[in-house]
Amino acid sequence: MKLFNFLKPKSYLGIDIGTSAIKIVQLSHARDTFRVEQYGEITFFSKEAPMEVYQQSSLKMPDEQVAELVRKILHESKVTATKAAMSLPVFSSFSTIIELPPMPKDEMEKAIQFEARQYVPIPISEVSLDSLVLGEERKQQQEENHAGREEAEDQGWRADPRAQKSKKLEILLIAVPNEIKKKYEHIAQLAGLELTALEMETFPLARAMLKGNPTVTAVVDIGARSTDICIADGGVVRISHNFEFSGVDITKAYGEFAKLDYVEAEKRKKVTGLNLTPGQLLGAAGLLAIIDDIINETERITHSYFNKTGRMVTRVVLAGGVSRMPGLLEQFRERFSSLPADAVSIGNPFSGLVYPRELEKILQEIGPSFAVAVGLAMRR
Numbered sequence: 134m135k136l137f138n139f140l141k142p143k144s145y146l147g148i149d150i151g152t153s154a155i156k157i158v159q160l161s162h163a164r165d166t167f168r169v170e171q172y173g174e175i176t177f178f179s180k181e182a183p184m185e186v187y188q189q190s191s192l193k194m195p196d197e198q199v200a201e202l203v204r205k206i207l208h209e210s211k212v213t214a215t216k217a218a219m220s221l222p223v224f225s226s227f228s229t230i231i232e233l234p235p236m237p238k239d240e241m242e243k244a245i246q247f248e249a250r251q252y253v254p255i256p257i258s259e260v261s262l263d264s265l266v267l268g269e270e271r272k273q274q275q276e277e278n279h280a281g282r283e284e285a286e287d288q289g290w291r292a293d294p295r296a297q298k299s300k301k302l303e304i305l306l307i308a309v310p311n312e313i314k315k316k317y318e319h320i321a322q323l324a325g326l327e328l329t330a331l332e333m334e335t336f337p338l339a340r341a342m343l344k345g346n347p348t349v350t351a352v353v354d355i356g357a358r359s360t361d362i363c364i365a366d367g368g369v370v371r372i373s374h375n376f377e378f379s380g381v382d383i384t385k386a387y388g389e390f391a392k393l394d395y396v397e398a399e400k401r402k403k404v405t406g407l408n409l410t411p412g413q414l415l416g417a418a419g420l421l422a423i424i425d426d427i428i429n430e431t432e433r434i435t436h437s438y439f440n441k442t443g444r445m446v447t448r449v450v451l452a453g454g455v456s457r458m459p460g461l462l463e464q465f466r467e468r469f470s471s472l473p474a475d476a477v478s479i480g481n482p483f484s485g486l487v488y489p490r491e492l493e494k495i496l497q498e499i500g501p502s503f504a505v506a507v508g509l510a511m512r513r
């Protein structure tokens with residue numbers, strides 16, 4: 134019966150191809166509510182050769198192999214959607230915020246192309262450009278609003294609306310190398326899917342974790358191969374940063390000090406984490422140095438955002454598999470002790486979504502690793 138098809142909620146699929154696993158989430162959307170329909174994960178981890186798998190980025194894996202895994206997880210999770218959004222690792226694309234004076238649309242397109250040449254380190258003919266007008270430049274806007282208000286009050290007039298013309302527009306610029314875009318289109322095609330969007334992973338990450346909350350927030354996604362840190366302000370990601378230290382390094386360091394092979398170290402890290410005895414702590418300098426590096430980097434980015442914009446990060450949300458490591462949240466809270474403890478938390482991308490009650494516990498547990506996939510499926 135097709136007549137009432139428009140009443141049927143639409144399903145959206147998000148696919149996060151990470152270094153250690155592929156995660157998929159299917160959500161349906163109706164009347165401002167997202168319902169969790171399916172979710173699933175398939176890990177690249179193999180008992181025989183865990184390191185070999187981890188050492189190569191999933192970007193370097195043959196498309197056929199990745200597509201085969203995607204097909205498998207879609208089948209196992211009983212996914213019905215045929216259109217999907219996928220994420221890109223931060224290091225594979227470029228994003229920046231530029232400022233331009235207001236101008237007609239066709240001129241704006243040319244100006245964006247021109248500006249992009251300065252920011253994108255590869256020839257512009259080899260990338261797909263995307264841009265989004267965020268609004269008026271913040272600092273200037275605040276200053277002018279303030280000055281305008283004072284002046285208007287002095288003179289008993291409202292600020293002259295023509296003054297708006299001098300304001301600059303902030304434009305989010307994203308460039309994805311054509312080669313990478315083609316690769317993901319190929320993977321989708323081989324997996325029997327239509328690729329509807331390709332997003333740098335910090336965008337879906339923030340979408341799922343913040344759900345539009347405008348607070349200045351640092352979202353830290355600590356995955357298997359790398360850590361992504363982004364600052365979202367006004368609900369928009371304004372800085373994305375990626376660095377190498379992450380879950381695999383933590384497992385290696387754990388193995389070294391606890392004298393365990395990789396597979397055992399991986400298990401122990403998840404159970405004991407940083408809850409070590411004073412004796413163990415003495416020998417765990419390598420492990421603690423990695424944790425320190427991750428927290429230092431988060432602190433550095435938040436300071437740099439403050440220095441640039443005068444806006445203070447007042448919330449830290451952790452994501453990625455490593456955020457679940459026992460004792461890690463406490464380390465972050467200690468370092469960000471100027472913030473209330475509950476302003477530093479492990480995010481749950483499923484919160485605010487509708488799902489069967491019996492899934493509550495499991496979704497809360499796996500949530501941090503599924504943030505990117507949830508955010509992709511929330512895209513519409």
Ligand SMILES: Nc1ncnc2c1ncn2[C@@H]1O[C@H](COP(=O)(O)OP(=O)(O)OP(=O)(O)O)[C@@H](O)[C@H]1O
Binds near residue numbers: 150359384402
């Ligand atoms: N409870 C836990 N304690 C500590 N580490 C954990 C825990 N659960 C998962 N991890 C680690 O999290 C990592 C996987 O996280 P995640 O699924 O976010 O990675 P990924 O998305 O595949 O990687 P990347 O984003 O770097 O490509 C692995 O290194 C795993 O050991």
Ligand SMILES: [Mg+2]
Binds near residue numbers: 151152356357453505
């Ligand atoms: Mg990831």
